[in-house]
Amino acid sequence: MTAVTQRPADAASAASSAGGAPxxxxxxxxxxxxxxxxxxxxxxxxxxxxxxxxxxxxxxxQTLFTNPSWEWAKVGQWFFSPAxxxxxxxxxxxxxISAVVSFLGGIVVALGRLSGNPxxxxxxxxxxxxxxxxPLILVLIFLFNLGNLYPTVGVGIPFGPQWAVPTFTVLSPxxxxxxxxxxxxxxxxAEVVRSGVLAVDQGQHEAAKxxxxxxxxQFSRIVLPQALRSIVPAYVNQIIGLLKASSxxxxxxxxxxxxxxQNLGSTYPTDIIPLLVVATxxxxxxxxxxxxVQYYIERFYARGSVRELPPTPLQQVRxxxxxxxxxxxxGRTIS
Amino acid sequence: xxxxxxxxxxEIHNATKSYGEKRVLKGVDLTVEAGxxxxxxxxxGSGKSTLLRAINHxxxxxxxxxxxxxxxxxxxxxxxxxxxxxxxxxxxKEILRQRAKIGFVFQNFNLFPHLTILENVSEAPISxxxxxxxxxxxxxxxxxxxxxxxxxxAYPRQLSGGQQQRVAIARALxxxxxxxxxxxxxxxxxxELVGEVxxxxxxxxxxxxxxxxxxxxxxxxxxxxxxxxxxxxxLVVEEGTPAEVLSNPRNLRTQDFLSKVLA
Numbered sequence: 001m002t003a004v005t006q007r008p009a010d011a012a013s014a015a016s017s018a019g020g021a022p023x024x025x026x027x028x029x030x031x032x033x034x035x036x037x038x039x040x041x042x043x044x045x046x047x048x049x050x051x052x053x054x055x056x057x058x059x060x061x062q063t064l065f066t067n068p069s070w071e072w073a074k075v076g077q078w079f080f081s082p083a084x085x086x087x088x089x090x091x092x093x094x095x096x097i098s099a100v101v102s103f104l105g106g107i108v109v110a111l112g113r114l115s116g117n118p119x120x121x122x123x124x125x126x127x128x129x130x131x132x133x134x135p136l137i138l139v140l141i142f143l144f145n146l147g148n149l150y151p152t153v154g155v156g157i158p159f160g161p162q163w164a165v166p167t168f169t170v171l172s173p174x175x176x177x178x179x180x181x182x183x184x185x186x187x188x189x190a191e192v193v194r195s196g197v198l199a200v201d202q203g204q205h206e207a208a209k210x211x212x213x214x215x216x217x218q219f220s221r222i223v224l225p226q227a228l229r230s231i232v233p234a235y236v237n238q239i240i241g242l243l244k245a246s247s248x249x250x251x252x253x254x255x256x257x258x259x260x261x262q263n264l265g266s267t268y269p270t271d272i273i274p275l276l277v278v279a280t281x282x283x284x285x286x287x288x289x290x291x292x293v294q295y296y297i298e299r300f301y302a303r304g305s306v307r308e309l310p311p312t313p314l315q316q317v318r319x320x321x322x323x324x325x326x327x328x329x330x331g332r333t334i335s
Numbered sequence: 336x337x338x339x340x341x342x343x344x345x346e347i348h349n350a351t352k353s354y355g356e357k358r359v360l361k362g363v364d365l366t367v368e369a370g371x372x373x374x375x376x377x378x379x380g381s382g383k384s385t386l387l388r389a390i391n392h393x394x395x396x397x398x399x400x401x402x403x404x405x406x407x408x409x410x411x412x413x414x415x416x417x418x419x420x421x422x423x424x425x426x427x428k429e430i431l432r433q434r435a436k437i438g439f440v441f442q443n444f445n446l447f448p449h450l451t452i453l454e455n456v457s458e459a460p461i462s463x464x465x466x467x468x469x470x471x472x473x474x475x476x477x478x479x480x481x482x483x484x485x486x487x488x489a490y491p492r493q494l495s496g497g498q499q500q501r502v503a504i505a506r507a508l509x510x511x512x513x514x515x516x517x518x519x520x521x522x523x524x525x526x527e528l529v530g531e532v533x534x535x536x537x538x539x540x541x542x543x544x545x546x547x548x549x550x551x552x553x554x555x556x557x558x559x560x561x562x563x564x565x566x567x568x569x570l571v572v573e574e575g576t577p578a579e580v581l582s583n584p585r586n587l588r589t590q591d592f593l594s595k596v597l598a
Contacts, residue, residue, distance in 0.1 A: 207445035211459035212434035225449050304449045304490035
């Protein structure tokens, strides 16, 4: 039954699969058609969607100027105000120090987890487990109550003489804040580093061993630079998360960018919207700056992994300008 | 190519190795004279790569030992213990020092992709304390010897497979090892690139280095080898000059393998 009722499409495919060129209406030469450029596939729907999205964006954009509640004049006033800049400075300081500390700490903990020493790898696993489980805000508040838990810190021989100082004379709120951020960040960056190290081909470890390269240099010169290629994007993600997580320092009475905005907002309740805009713009600027740095670091570690690196956006712009100049120069010489 | 110097370079005694239940090496004995070229042949899974990797201790043996010029590799004798005399594994640091005397060329080259060709070749000597300037100078000489003097600034992925393997050979030579081990050096290459790598190895063979080559290139074995070793199922089943093993194999499994390979 099925063999008898054959659909036209099947018939056509059967005909073409029989070999040779497809049949065209009489008088049309396929070879003639093939002489002209192939017409690329058009995407009309893309243009419709683009138009719709543009209309929506313009609508929202328009309200930015027509809605007086945005109060752009006040945004301008607050943007570089000393209080905001001071908060920004604290955000940068806390994020910067924590980023460096947690990267180095992450390498140490990752090496611990990867090591053949069962005590080290278990300890590292426990550390990661603990600080990934506890919310950052809890870690911070815990640390700020350290004075209640351990009024003094120091070293000594158990049950023997002790040397101790009051907790808060050695640990300022900023130091505690950075410690809190770093403790939790190390747990995440350790896993980022570990995944990067595992991504390096086993043959690389073997080649380094076969050449008798000392172990420390195997890691620093052969494994880590290759691992960084996959570590960098993931770790920059972590840093951006850290940048925003630093706003939690407000809850332990440290005035970072977000904290300052919160404070000013309660002092000047009418300025709350412009203040939020100020904070948003600053966070946008910081994240953009980090992304640009990321681009160049990734490029650096990509050397050797592709045959030729694609040009940077700046190089692209320069080349385009040069080519435009070249064509206009050519035009002039002809005329 | 008769070896006038009959000093033993490598002695392998009762090499035994298992991966879980699977016994890969079942007690291999092999002696390699200094300055000779030994080619190891055998079907895949016969344990030839494992044996080669055991020589520079990339694989630990369960029993048996490997000695280079009379020095045990990767282990030392532990004497006068109540539990009896036995072999004990060395510290990684010691093993790394020993490996500097044994060059190794991998099937997949394993060049360091983030380092230039010159850095690839000079890396090991620098890490062993040679002055960077001297190491680079020596590396240039070696690169010239494998015909890649003009590529020192390139990265490995910018080279063809044959060129990469030649860099890998230069890298293995950089430490001036007493022995060089080749683990199927041409198996990952396109057929037209095999020749350039084999000709570099041929030149080395003429220079008096001790070479051990695991390969499937029967023609190369016939031409360059002083000794041919045939392995099957974790054991050396036949050993002799190329003429003996390749032209008049006595062992049934050798005959079977050669008839398949040469067909």
